[in-house]
Amino acid sequence: xxxxxxxxxxxxxxxxxxxxxxxxxxxxxxxxxxxxxxxxxxxxxxxxxxxxxxxxxxxxxxxxxxxxxxxxxxxxxxxxxxxxxxxxxxxxxxxxxxxxxxxxxxxxxxxxxxxxxxxxxxxxxxxxxxxxxxxxxxxxxxxxxxxxxxxxxxxxxxxxxxxxxxxxxxxxxxxxxxxxxxxxxxxxxxxxxxxxxxxxxxxxxxxxxxxxxxxxxxxxxxxxxxxxxxxxxxxxxxxxxxxxx
Amino acid sequence: xxxxxxxxxxxxxxxxxxxxxxxxxxxxxxxxxxxxxxxxxxxxxxxxxxxxxxxxxxxxxxxxxxxxxxxxxxxxxxxxxxxxxxxxxxxxxxxxxxxxxxxxxxxxxxxxxxxxxxxxxxxxxxxxxxxxxxxxxxxxxxxxxxxxxxxxxxxxxxxxxxxxxxxxxxxxxxxxxxxxxxxxxxxxxxxxxxxxxxxxxxxxxxxxxxxxxxxxxxxxxxxxxxxxxxxxxxxxxxxxxxxxxxxxxx
Numbered sequence: 001x002x003x004x005x006x007x008x009x010x011x012x013x014x015x016x017x018x019x020x021x022x023x024x025x026x027x028x029x030x031x032x033x034x035x036x037x038x039x040x041x042x043x044x045x046x047x048x049x050x051x052x053x054x055x056x057x058x059x060x061x062x063x064x065x066x067x068x069x070x071x072x073x074x075x076x077x078x079x080x081x082x083x084x085x086x087x088x089x090x091x092x093x094x095x096x097x098x099x100x101x102x103x104x105x106x107x108x109x110x111x112x113x114x115x116x117x118x119x120x121x122x123x124x125x126x127x128x129x130x131x132x133x134x135x136x137x138x139x140x141x142x143x144x145x146x147x148x149x150x151x152x153x154x155x156x157x158x159x160x161x162x163x164x165x166x167x168x169x170x171x172x173x174x175x176x177x178x179x180x181x182x183x184x185x186x187x188x189x190x191x192x193x194x195x196x197x198x199x200x201x202x203x204x205x206x207x208x209x210x211x212x213x214x215x216x217x218x219x220x221x222x223x224x225x226x227x228x229x230x231x232x233x234x235x236x237x238x239x240x241x242x243x244x245x
Numbered sequence: 246x247x248x249x250x251x252x253x254x255x256x257x258x259x260x261x262x263x264x265x266x267x268x269x270x271x272x273x274x275x276x277x278x279x280x281x282x283x284x285x286x287x288x289x290x291x292x293x294x295x296x297x298x299x300x301x302x303x304x305x306x307x308x309x310x311x312x313x314x315x316x317x318x319x320x321x322x323x324x325x326x327x328x329x330x331x332x333x334x335x336x337x338x339x340x341x342x343x344x345x346x347x348x349x350x351x352x353x354x355x356x357x358x359x360x361x362x363x364x365x366x367x368x369x370x371x372x373x374x375x376x377x378x379x380x381x382x383x384x385x386x387x388x389x390x391x392x393x394x395x396x397x398x399x400x401x402x403x404x405x406x407x408x409x410x411x412x413x414x415x416x417x418x419x420x421x422x423x424x425x426x427x428x429x430x431x432x433x434x435x436x437x438x439x440x441x442x443x444x445x446x447x448x449x450x451x452x453x454x455x456x457x458x459x460x461x462x463x464x465x466x467x468x469x470x471x472x473x474x475x476x477x478x479x480x481x482x483x484x485x486x487x488x489x490x491x492x493x494x495x
Contacts, residue, residue, distance in 0.1 A: 091342055098314045098338065100472065 022126040026078035028052055030063045031202040032164030033074035033133045034192045036176055037142050037157045038185035041213035042135030044074050045189040047197075048222055049204035056204055064210045066217040068093040071107040071136035072210055073114075076161040077149065078129035085128060088117065107136030107143040111153065119151025131161035137214050160192075163200040168192035182211070194225050258372045268376060269369055272398035275378035276325040280455065281411040281446050282311070284322065284382040285426055286393040287434040290463020291384030292473075293322040294438040296413070296447055299454040312460045312472075316341040318351050319385025320460050320470035321361075324411040325398075326378035333381060337361050354385035358394035358402050366400025380410040386468040413446030420445060431463035435473050439481035444489045457482060 028050045035044035050058030063082070064074040067089050075082040092113060096105045105113075111134040121127050127149045135144040145155035158172040171192050180188065186209055197203045205227065210219040253259050254267030261267060280296040295311040311330075312322045315337045323330030340360045344352035352360075361381060368374045381396040395408040406426055409417035420441040429437065439457060447455060459473040459481070473481070 087346070091346075094317065094342070095338075097317070100310075100314060 022124075023078070023081070023129055026081075026129040028057065028079045029129075029202070030061060030076045030079055030082070031200055032160055032162040032168065032196055033063065033076050033131075034160040034164045034168045034172075034189060034196075035074065035133045035135050035144055035158065036172060036180070036185060036189065037135075037144050038180040038182060040182065041137040041142055041211060042072060042144050043182075043185045043189055043209060043211050044072055044133060044135055045193050045207055045209045046074050046076070047193070047204050047207040049202065049206070050079050051202045054201075056202070059204055059206060060222070062208070062219075064208065064219060066212070066219075067110055067134075067136075068096065069104055069216070070138040070212075071105075071110045071134060072212040072217055073110075074133040074135075074161075074210070075130045077131055081128040081130050085114070085117070085130065085132070089113075106138035107134055107145070108138075110134055110136070111143070111145040111147065111155070115147045115151060115153040118147050118149060118153075122150045133159055133161060136212050140214060163196055163203075164192070167195050167199055171195065190225060194227065197225060197227065256372050257369050257374075257376055266369070266399075269399045272376040272378050273380075276380040276398060276410055277412065277414070279324040279379075279411045281409060281413040281417055282322045282324040282380070282382055283409045283417050283421070283438055284384050284393050284395070284405070284407070285421060285424070285434055285438060286384070286391055286406040287426055287429045287431045287463070290386060290391045290431040290434075290461055290466070290468075291393050292431055292434040292438050292461045292463075293320060293382060293384050293459065295322050295324075295458045296411070297456040297458055299456055302454075306456060310458065312458055313338075314470045315357065315383070315385075316345070316351055317469050318387060318462060319354055319357060319383065320462065321381050321383040322460070324380045324382075329377045330379040330381070333361060333365065333377060333379065336364050337383075340364075351387060353387045353389070354383070354392040354394065355389075355404075357385065358383055358392075358396065358404070362396045362400050362402035365396055365398065369398075369400055382408055382410065384462055385470070386462045391462065413448070416446045431461050431465060432477065435459060435461060435477055436481045436484050439478075440485040440488045444485040445492075 030050055033046040035042060044064055046063040048059060048061050049056055050061040061079060064072060065086055067073050114132055114134060118128060129149050132147045144159055145153060146159040147153040158176050160168045175188055189209060193207055197205055205224045206222050208220050208222055253261035257266060257268040280298040283294045285292050293312055297311055312320055313334045314320045321334060321337060341352045341357060365377050369376045376398045383394045385392055393405050393408060394402055395405055396402045407421035424437055459478060460470060461473055462468060462470040
């Protein structure tokens, strides 16, 4: 029996030091993820960069992973938190498989689970610093949703995280339509990713496009987009700039 | 064979003068009254089979699962008190996910068997707990290949290449010993388990209806524990019935 006076547990830091137990800032981050629904399922694109502040430190980070049989998860934000989320989901899918009852968790269920996890962490002021994109197909029904680090979640025909919301979504609003073919979908995603490559400084020119359909998930090997730098405006960029002296 | 342990059999914390703990032996009797459970280790994997005695015609076929996956690479078949078995399976699943969480790899089958065995043994050490009334046959496939373990209510666990528990364990063990397991693939093993051990061992007079439940972990199943595919199971059942008829015809 323990008769000593109750004291703080050994792993608790007192007063101002207790904050180092919560996530305060992200360290290694991924940039935008863009995804859209097309005829057979979902297409998702993300580059392979992991930035350490302003340094493009890691250039082979896979930011999209399959979840179970029916879903695909893409993440931007803190990479270590993404890895933690993958661990939680792995356990979720394992337990689902062990029931062996002919059912399996679909994208809608996984999206809901992630929303609960993200929102609960936010309420404890210890967020998982990610914006997630969850897409998949189950029994012919396509699903595409997103969850942010504060638990904001919704589903739509096309979603994006981070800079993608500002640069890619407007393009998608104009040019997305129902029943895009695979080739058209890829072309549209590449158009969005190209704009992001030009204008987002944490983007790198090494990306993957993942596709998920009723048959399963495939992810392309990493490749680069062709870029064009001969636009007249880029030649002699400071020509019209006004200086202070 | 069974001796009355008058006075020494009231508590699991009491030894008899001849060094036996009767409560544990009584727990083992609960296992002996259950339907036969068999496990064999073939060249490329493990096959588990259960003779599920059907208590009521109202029961839905496919329900009352006796074989459970513990992780992707291993599964266990339970004989004896079903509720006790459920507890052990839950504990094994928890140990397996915990190991994976801490060490980053699927739990080695040996480690899993040790953890299950020490959990079962734990319940034989205190008077306020009772021993589990079930025996476990645990099969898995890890880096060291396919392995088969059996855990008894006493907490003993040994590694086997062929094991049987339950009503027909003696007859089943005799049949298993006749097989050349090291040369058999799991595909052949499934048919043998159905043929020899279940249909041969099943006593038509005492228990009428039964359902055969089988699972495997092998190279063909990509080292994942899963139910034997329906077509192979049907093939096995047909082969078993024919063998039984041939035997009866003699």
